[in-house]
Amino acid sequence: MPVHSNKALTVLGLGDMGSALTRSWLAAGYAVTVWNRSPRRAPAGAAVAATAATAVAANTLVVVCLLDDAAVRATLDGIDLTGRDIVNLTTSTPAEARALSEWITARGGRFLDGGIMAVPSMIGVADSGAYVFYSGATELHEANAEALAVPAGVNYVGADPGFAALYDIALLSAMWGMFAGAAHAFALIGKEDISPMAFAPLMVAYQQAMAGYAYGTAAQLARGDYAEGVESNLAMMVTTNGTLLRTAAEQGVSAELLTPFMALMERRVAEGGGKESTTGVVDLLRR
Known part of the structure; x- marks a missing residue:
């Protein structure tokens, strides 16, 4: 029994x-x-x-x-x-x-x-x-x-039995994106006289400061308006991406961790989303 x-x-x-x-x-x-x-x-x-x-x-x-x-x-x-x-x-x-x-x-x-x-x-x-x-x-x-x-x-x-797995994998997916960015950043400084141990606290502080970005994305998704209150719009970000790519080339670092997201940003701008934040990329992924 x-x-x-x-x-x-x-x-x-x-x-x-x-x-x-x-x-x-x-x-x-x-x-x-x-x-x-x-x-x-x-x-x-x-x-x-x-x-x-x-x-x-x-x-x-x-x-x-x-x-x-x-x-x-x-x-x-x-x-x-x-x-x-x-x-x-x-x-x-x-x-x-x-x-x-x-x-x-x-x-x-x-x-x-x-x-x-x-x-x-x-x-x-x-x-x-x-x-x-x-x-x-x-x-x-x-x-x-x-x-x-x-x-x-x-x-x-x-009560939906699939929600726990969905929450789990969604958060893990966000984590991989963070890990990818960290890997690229460490690669950029790798050939220079810059201590990774000294650089790490700067990266952590910056990532923590940027983490609140998710709240803005959530609010824009809920409203359906991706341009309201945007200070740094997608068109400006896409222009800045060129500097990121040139820097990677100068440092002898592959940009393969960055370019997939950059390509989505460019696509959204081409479709008329230049005044938006990056929230519009979510819609591209859901198509």
């Missing part, structure tokens, strides 16, 4: 993240049953199940943290999920999460998807800033709120 206690759960997957999650629940006094696809040392104190089916049968709350959507389906295929609360913390796409929700529900389970906004070392650490987006069955989220809050902060973003 499964354990229905709010202080007991199952974790499927003992990679770095799954192990960190397990340790956080054990430290909080939870009884944790674990299973992993390949032999791997389980965190001390966890009960190791011989099969995934045995692990799922042990508890009502089942947290899944595997490689990808295919691994989740392969692991749960053929297992009785009746009455189980399946919380999927495997990185996936919105469409995969929605399809998996239907798949789990058709097998008698309830489904909640999660997007972890942290690395393993942040899990279970107070004030680390770690949190998890959750979306899906509202009643499942409410019933397991205490347990879900143990490893990291909780941000429930709605």
Whole structure:
């Protein structure tokens, strides 16, 4: 019989993240049953199940943290999920999460998807800033709120099971853009007598100052007016791009991290958006 206690759960997957999650629940006094696809040392104190089916049968709350959507389906295929609360913390796409929700529900389970906004070392650490987006069955989220809050902060973003993955990937996409800009900047100074250690604080401060730009973009998208209140318009930015490209050439640095966005900016200007901010590029991407 499964354990229905709010202080007991199952974790499927003992990679770095799954192990960190397990340790956080054990430290909080939870009884944790674990299973992993390949032999791997389980965190001390966890009960190791011989099969995934045995692990799922042990508890009502089942947290899944595997490689990808295919691994989740392969692991749960053929297992009785009746009455189980399946919380999927495997990185996936919105469409995969929605399809998996239907798949789990058709097998008698309830489904909640999660997007972890942290690395393993942040899990279970107070004030680390770690949190998890959750979306899906509202009643499942409410019933397991205490347990879900143990490893990291909780941000429930709605009943649509695809929203957690969408929030997760949207923020990660923004992060890659920031990383790309940082890589280009470090490459530009690389041949000069400029310390990257001294330059880094300047870059961080500037990126933090520019981060508020997102609020302006959001407001313009909500209004549908991309030109109101614009101080540095897109036409001016496109002209400035020439200086960025010439500098990269002078420094012997490839501009390949910059040119895709610059091309979109030029396209928007050509279509009549020269007086706008860069918000119009969003529309180009959505076509």
